[in-house]
Amino acid sequence: xxxxxxxxxxxxxxxxxxxxxxxxxxxxxxxxxxxxxxxxxxxxxxxxxxxxxxxxxxxxxxxxxxxxxxxxxxxxxxxxxxxxxxxxxxxxxxxxxxxxxxxxxxxxxxxxxxxxxxxxxxxxxxxxxxxxxxxxxxxxxxxxxxxxxxxxxxxxxxxxxxxxxxxxxxxxxxxxxxxxxxxxxxxxxxxxxxxxxxxxxxxxxxxxxxxxxxxxxxxxxxxxxxxxxxxxxxxxxxxxxxxxxxxxxxxxxxx
Amino acid sequence: xxxxxxxxxxxxxxxxxxxxxxxxxxxxxxxxxxxxxxxxxxxxxxxxxxxxxxxxxxxxxxxxxxxxxxxxxxxxxxxxxxxxxxxxxxxxxxxxxxxxxxxxxxxxxxxxxxxxxxxxxxxxxxxxxxxxxxxxxxxxxxxxxxxxxxxxxxxxxxxxxxxxxxxxxxxxxxxxxxxxxxxxxxxxxxxxxxxxxxxxxxxxxxxxxxxxxxxxxxxxxxxxxxxxxxxxxxxxxxxxxxxxxxxxxxxxxxxxxxxxxxxxxxxxxxxxxxxxxxxxxxxxxxxxxxxxxxxxxxxxxxxxxxxxxxxxxxxxxxxx
Numbered sequence: 001x002x003x004x005x006x007x008x009x010x011x012x013x014x015x016x017x018x019x020x021x022x023x024x025x026x027x028x029x030x031x032x033x034x035x036x037x038x039x040x041x042x043x044x045x046x047x048x049x050x051x052x053x054x055x056x057x058x059x060x061x062x063x064x065x066x067x068x069x070x071x072x073x074x075x076x077x078x079x080x081x082x083x084x085x086x087x088x089x090x091x092x093x094x095x096x097x098x099x100x101x102x103x104x105x106x107x108x109x110x111x112x113x114x115x116x117x118x119x120x121x122x123x124x125x126x127x128x129x130x131x132x133x134x135x136x137x138x139x140x141x142x143x144x145x146x147x148x149x150x151x152x153x154x155x156x157x158x159x160x161x162x163x164x165x166x167x168x169x170x171x172x173x174x175x176x177x178x179x180x181x182x183x184x185x186x187x188x189x190x191x192x193x194x195x196x197x198x199x200x201x202x203x204x205x206x207x208x209x210x211x212x213x214x215x216x217x218x219x220x221x222x223x224x225x226x227x228x229x230x231x232x233x234x235x236x237x238x239x240x241x242x243x244x245x246x247x248x249x250x251x252x253x254x255x
Numbered sequence: 256x257x258x259x260x261x262x263x264x265x266x267x268x269x270x271x272x273x274x275x276x277x278x279x280x281x282x283x284x285x286x287x288x289x290x291x292x293x294x295x296x297x298x299x300x301x302x303x304x305x306x307x308x309x310x311x312x313x314x315x316x317x318x319x320x321x322x323x324x325x326x327x328x329x330x331x332x333x334x335x336x337x338x339x340x341x342x343x344x345x346x347x348x349x350x351x352x353x354x355x356x357x358x359x360x361x362x363x364x365x366x367x368x369x370x371x372x373x374x375x376x377x378x379x380x381x382x383x384x385x386x387x388x389x390x391x392x393x394x395x396x397x398x399x400x401x402x403x404x405x406x407x408x409x410x411x412x413x414x415x416x417x418x419x420x421x422x423x424x425x426x427x428x429x430x431x432x433x434x435x436x437x438x439x440x441x442x443x444x445x446x447x448x449x450x451x452x453x454x455x456x457x458x459x460x461x462x463x464x465x466x467x468x469x470x471x472x473x474x475x476x477x478x479x480x481x482x483x484x485x486x487x488x489x490x491x492x493x494x495x496x497x498x499x500x501x502x503x504x505x506x507x508x509x510x511x512x513x514x515x516x517x518x519x520x521x522x523x524x525x526x527x528x529x530x531x532x533x534x535x536x537x538x539x540x541x542x543x544x545x546x547x548x549x550x551x552x553x554x555x556x557x558x559x560x561x562x563x564x565x566x567x568x569x570x571x572x573x574x575x
Contacts, residue, residue, distance in 0.1 A: 002355055002358045002359075002360070003355060003356045003357075003358050005355060006352050006354075006355025006356045007355075007356065009352075009355075010341075010344075010352045014341075014343065017343060018343060095339055095341075095342075096335070096337060096339030097339040097340065097341060098339075099300070099305055099335050099339060100333070100335055100339055100340075100400070101356070102303075102304070102305055103303040103304065103305060103328060103331065103333040103335075104328060104353070104356045104357055105325050105326075105328040105329035105357065105358065106325075106356055106358070107325065
C-alpha cells in the first residue's frame with residue numbers, strides 16, 4: 001500500500017509539475033468552452049423560434065443542449081486521454097528508470113495501479129474543471145441536475161476505460177509518440193466499432209454494438225444508468241490493466 | 256550471502272554470461288572485474304531480478320532471485336551503471352519517493368533520508384533538482400537511494416565512474432566501511448580501486464569466469480619482481496657482474512644515454528624481494544661502479560589484468 005501510494009503521488013506530482021497538465025487542461029477547457037458557447041447560442045435561437053411555433057414545444061435543455069454537448073466532450077476526452085497516458089510507462093523505459101524501479105521490492109501491480117489512478121485523478125480534475133460551463137448555465141436557466149450528474153459519472157467511468165487502454169499502449173513501447181498514436185487509434189476503433197453494426201449482418205452486428213465504447217456511453221447523457229454499461233466499463237478497465245501488468249512482467253523476461 | 260551457480264544469459268544467439276559460478280560471503284566486498292562487454296552488468300541485472308537467467312541459478316540470502324524475487328529485492332540496494340533518475344524531482348523528494356517504494360514506514364523514512372544524505376555528502380544539495388546536478392552528484396544520489404533502508408546487500412555497478420579524485424576517495428572509504436557489516440558486489444574498471452577496496456575479486460571475460468581470489472591475485476601471476484637500475488660503467492662488464500648476483504634471473508641492458516657512454520640502464524628480473532635488491536646494490540658498489548638509481552618495479556595491475564583476460568581468450572580460441 002505504501003509503495004502504491006508512493007508511485008501514485010509521484011506520478012500525480014509529475015503531471016502538475018510539468019507543463020503537460022496545464023497544456024492539456026487549457027486545451028480541453030478551450031474546446032469544451034467553444035462547444036458550450038455555440039451550443040448555448042444555437043439553443044437560444046431555437047428557443048425564440050419555439051415561441052412562434054408551438055409544434056416545437058418539446059424542446060428541453062437536457063436533450064437539446066446538454067446531451068449533445070456531453071457526447072462532444074466524451075469524444076474530446078478520447079482524443080486527449082492518450083496524451084495523458086503516453087508517458088506513464090514508456091518514459092520510464094526510455095530513460096532507464098524502469099531498471100531501478102523494478103529493482104525495488106514492489107509488484108508490477110502496484111506500479112501499474114499507482115500510475116493508473118494518478119492519471120485517472122488528473123482526468124477527474126479536467127472533468128470537474130469543465131463544470132464551470134454548467135455553473136454559468138445555471139445562472140441563466142434551470143439546469144436538470146440529476147441527469148447531468150449521471151452524465152458526468154459516465155464521463156468519469158469511461159475515462160478510466162480510456163486510461164487503462166492508453167496505459168497498456170504505453171507499456172508496449174519506449175516511444176511516447178507511438179504510445180499516444182496507438183492508444184488513440186485503438187480507442188477510436190473501439191469507440192466507433194458499433195457504427196458498422198448495421199452492415200455487418202445479424203450475427204456480428206449486435207456483438208460489435210455490445211463491444212463498442214460509444215454505444216455504452218450513449219445512455220449516460222440521457223440520465224440513464226444501465227448496469228450493463230457499468231459492467232462493460234469495469235470489465236474494460238480490468239482487462240487492459242491486466243494486459244498492462246502482464247506486459248510489464250513480460251519486459252522483465254525480455255529486456 | 257550471494258551464490259551464483261552455472262548462471263547463463265543468452266540474448267538471441269549472443270551468450271552474455273556463460274555458466275558463471277561464484278560465491279560472496281556475508282560481509283565481504285567483492286570486486287567484479289572484466290573488460291567492457293564481459294557480462295558484469297548482465298550478471299548484476301540478473302541478481303537484482305531485472306531479467307531472469309536463461310539457465311542456472313542465483314540466490315541471495317536463502318532466496319532464489321527468480322522465484323522469490325520480492326524477498327531478494329528487499330535485501331538488495333542496487334545502483335545501476337548510468338544511474339537513471341527522475342530528472343524533474345528534487346533530491347530529497349526523490350529519496351522520499353524511494354523510501355516509499357521500498358515500503359519504509361513514514362517515521363523511519365525521514366530519518367533514513369537524512370542519514371543517507373549525510374553518508375554521501377549531499378545535505379547541502381537536498382533541495383536541488385536532479386537534472387541540474389553534475390555527474391558526480393547524480394552518482395551520489397544513485398548511491399544514496401541504494402543505501403536507503405539499510406539493505407544488507409549492495410550491488411553497485413561502477414560506483415565511482417565520473418567522480419573527481421576527492422570524491423572517489425570519499426566514496427571508496429564509504430564502501431570500505433561496509434566491510435564486515437554488508438555484503439557488497441561492486442564492478443569497476445579502475446583496478447587500483449578494486450585492489451584497495453575489495454576483499455576478493457572475481458574476474459570475468461566474455462561471460463566466463465577467468466579467476467577469483469584475493470586482490471593480491473592481481474599482483475601475482477605476472478612473473479617475479481623487476482628492478483630498474485642505472486649504473487655508471489661499461490655495459491659488458493656490468494652485465495656479467497649483475498647476472499652473477501644470486502637471485503637475478505635475467506639482465507637486459509635497455510639503453511645507453513647518448514650524452515655520456517658511461518651510464519647504463521638495466522632491467523633486471525629477480526626471483527626475490529628486497530634481499531635481492533640489496534645484493535645487487537652491494538655487488539655494484541663493491542666492484543667500484545657508481546650506482547645512480549635502483550628502483551623496484553612491480554607489474555602494473557593493468558598488465559596483469561590484460562594478461563589474465565587475453566590469455567584466457569587465447570586458450571578459449573585454441574580449444575575451439
